[in-house]
Amino acid sequence: MNWKDNAVINAVKGAGYTLVLLLEALGHVTQFWRRRRAIFTQMHVIGTQSLPITCFFMLLIGMVFALQTGIEFARFGQTNLVGLVIVSAMVRELGPWMTAFVLIARVGSSMAAEIGSMKVAEEIDALEVMSINPSSFVVMPRVVGYALMGPALTVVGTLVGIAGGGIVANLQLGVAWADYLRFAERGAEPLDIYWGLLKSLVFSVSAAAVACSNGMRTSGGAVGVGRASRNTVVIALTLVVFFNYLLTSFYRMVKLFVAGVL
Amino acid sequence: MSAGSYEIAVSFTDVSKKLSGRQILDHLNFEVCKGETFVIIGYSGTGKSVTLRHMVGLMRPDEGSIRIEGDEITTMSRHELEIMRRRFGVLFQSGALIAWLTLFENVELPLLEHTKMSKKKRAEIVQQKLEIVNLWQDRDKYPAEISGGMKKRAGLARAIALDPDLVLYDEPSSGLDPVIANEIDKLINRLRDEHGMTQIVVTHDMDSAYTIANRIAMFHKGSMLQIGTPDEIQTSSIPEVQHFITGGKEGQVSRRSNTAIIRGMAPGMLSQRSAEAMDAKEAEEAEAAVATEEPQEGYVLLSEEEAAKSESPEPEPRSLEPEESHENP
Numbered sequence: 001m002n003w004k005d006n007a008v009i010n011a012v013k014g015a016g017y018t019l020v021l022l023l024e025a026l027g028h029v030t031q032f033w034r035r036r037r038a039i040f041t042q043m044h045v046i047g048t049q050s051l052p053i054t055c056f057f058m059l060l061i062g063m064v065f066a067l068q069t070g071i072e073f074a075r076f077g078q079t080n081l082v083g084l085v086i087v088s089a090m091v092r093e094l095g096p097w098m099t100a101f102v103l104i105a106r107v108g109s110s111m112a113a114e115i116g117s118m119k120v121a122e123e124i125d126a127l128e129v130m131s132i133n134p135s136s137f138v139v140m141p142r143v144v145g146y147a148l149m150g151p152a153l154t155v156v157g158t159l160v161g162i163a164g165g166g167i168v169a170n171l172q173l174g175v176a177w178a179d180y181l182r183f184a185e186r187g188a189e190p191l192d193i194y195w196g197l198l199k200s201l202v203f204s205v206s207a208a209a210v211a212c213s214n215g216m217r218t219s220g221g222a223v224g225v226g227r228a229s230r231n232t233v234v235i236a237l238t239l240v241v242f243f244n245y246l247l248t249s250f251y252r253m254v255k256l257f258v259a260g261v262l
Numbered sequence: 263m264s265a266g267s268y269e270i271a272v273s274f275t276d277v278s279k280k281l282s283g284r285q286i287l288d289h290l291n292f293e294v295c296k297g298e299t300f301v302i303i304g305y306s307g308t309g310k311s312v313t314l315r316h317m318v319g320l321m322r323p324d325e326g327s328i329r330i331e332g333d334e335i336t337t338m339s340r341h342e343l344e345i346m347r348r349r350f351g352v353l354f355q356s357g358a359l360i361a362w363l364t365l366f367e368n369v370e371l372p373l374l375e376h377t378k379m380s381k382k383k384r385a386e387i388v389q390q391k392l393e394i395v396n397l398w399q400d401r402d403k404y405p406a407e408i409s410g411g412m413k414k415r416a417g418l419a420r421a422i423a424l425d426p427d428l429v430l431y432d433e434p435s436s437g438l439d440p441v442i443a444n445e446i447d448k449l450i451n452r453l454r455d456e457h458g459m460t461q462i463v464v465t466h467d468m469d470s471a472y473t474i475a476n477r478i479a480m481f482h483k484g485s486m487l488q489i490g491t492p493d494e495i496q497t498s499s500i501p502e503v504q505h506f507i508t509g510g511k512e513g514q515v516s517r518r519s520n521t522a523i524i525r526g527m528a529p530g531m532l533s534q535r536s537a538e539a540m541d542a543k544e545a546e547e548a549e550a551a552v553a554t555e556e557p558q559e560g561y562v563l564l565s566e567e568e569a570a571k572s573e574s575p576e577p578e579p580r581s582l583e584p585e586e587s588h589e590n591p
């Protein structure tokens with residue numbers, strides 16, 4: 001067997017394992033009440049503790065985005081429209097995936113490392129021999145915590161980003177608050193908001209699944225833990241941009257359908 | 263399910279297992295009787311932990327049959343394995359405590375997951391188990407806050423929380439100071455004598471093996487090279503067994519000084535040594551050597567060169583597997 005075969009086979013195996021693990025964990029969601037303490041802990045680690053960094057990121061992204069679009073719109077005397085562009089981009093695109101990026105960097109990598117350390121220290125085996133299913137005890141609370149907090153952070157992050165855009169629009173571009181808000185309102189309709197949340201949910205669940213799966217498959221001590229963490233970041237980011245493209249394409253089709261074109 | 267009337271607790275019949283292209287278990291055969299302490303010795307990285315993993319169904323053999331109290335486990339479904347595993351308590355090499363739970367919660371975990379006991383009843387049992395291992399006063403600490411030896415003892419408390427019939431130990435005394443290692447040995451003997459537990463212990467520590475074992479099995483090249491009582495193993499005529507139990511120190515440097523180094527005694531003290539630690543013949547020989555040879559300078563306080571010479575080279579290539587580093591770096 002050459003390395004190429006192995007790489008492909010391993011990738012397929014890894015993907016299969018991840019999917020099965022995710023489904024198993026989702027099957028254990030029925031135990032959420034029993035595991036509520038673990039879920040709350042995860043929600044705290046994933047959500048509350050990531051809030052400051054997410055807000056900081058989204059604020060600056062909103063500000064830069066306003067500046068950039070402001071420069072272009074000024075050429076056509078349409079600076080008032082920045083609100084519209086910022087909101088539509090923030091709600092459906094920047095909000096969901098920038099939040100996903102921040103979470104993968106901050107939470108996904110450490111989640112994989114944590115589970116990887118458990119695996120290396122035989123804690124996962126210990127759970128197995130105690131007949132405690134790791135998919136229920138370890139994976140489910142993390143997936144659920146991530147799936148709840150990812151979208152929640154996206155909402156907050158998006159609002160902060162829109163606010164950041166507004167500040168720049170008002171102070172640097174000279175757009176009146178009333179104008180900013182008037183156009184901002186037109187930037188997104190309810191479907192857009194749901195779509196943004198759907199994206200965020202997909203990103204969160206896939207990132208959590210990748211992190212847990214890489215953690216659970218860790219072997220080879222500290223080096224293996226590092227590898228699990230690195231693979232998680234790379235794979236999760238790849239999945240996010242990939243799913244994002246799919247979902248945006250799908251969104252366009254839905255829009256066309258609603259408009260009666262399709 | 264078994265009626266529990268079997269005399270044999272665990273039996274391996276012609277069990278073979280290949281891992282990453284290497285034959286780790288090769289027609290492995292042995293039986294463990296109910297109520298005995300069965301000690302498995304053998305070189306590092308040869309497959310003793312793999313043997314234990316087969317026993318609890320964490321690994322499945324390529325061939326062969328493994329029976330636990332008469333039940334064939336190699337073909338069990340995941341669900342059946344989960345039920346079967348409740349008969350086991352396992353102490354892993356590093357304790358394998360859950361990092362985000364306190365010692366109390368760690369020991370409580372199996373009770374919480376598998377019984378419908380009241381909180382009070384659970385607390386009682388946890389207290390009882392933690393007192394056995396002398397950790398009740400540390401119940402609110404997290405695993406990261408305690409030493410390796412304490413982790414192992416807490417792991418043992420957790421392993422026996424559900425009063426299992428069978429307890430497996432993977433190197434219970436490695437990385438522990440002699441006093442605590444000794445305490446674990448006493449505990450193992452207590453569990454056998456007072457609770458009638460069947461125990462299987464993987465260890466490198468021969469002193470401990472002689473203290474706790476009803477029978478000792480030497481694992482070598484995928485199967486049991488010899489199984490016998492501690493006496494039989496000590497007087498074994500099989501070179502590999504002798505090599506292992508003496509730490510490979512035999513016949514390398516002059517026998518006399520070597521003996522002194524192993525035992526940590528001056529040559530004149532040899533005769534006072536307890537008979538069970540070394541066979542009488544060996545002691546006589548060593549004593550005779552002392553008598554005939556002229557004591558040299560720096561005899562007890564060996565020069566570094568000599569000490570280095572007396573260190574045995576590794577008997578077998580050690581695996582570089584990370585699991586071999588048992589203790590915190």
Ligand SMILES: Nc1ncnc2c1ncn2[C@@H]1O[C@H](COP(=O)(O)OP(=O)(O)O)[C@@H](O)[C@H]1O
Pocket residue numbers: 281282286304305306307308309310311312313581583585
């Ligand atoms: N899951 C595994 N995959 C591949 N090889 C393994 C696995 N587990 C153990 N091994 C290999 O099997 C051999 C025996 O390991 P082990 O049973 O841990 O040795 P020990 O006798 O020291 O307990 C080692 O060389 C190890 O590399």
Ligand SMILES: [Mg+2]
Pocket residue numbers: 307310311312432
């Ligand atoms: Mg081992």
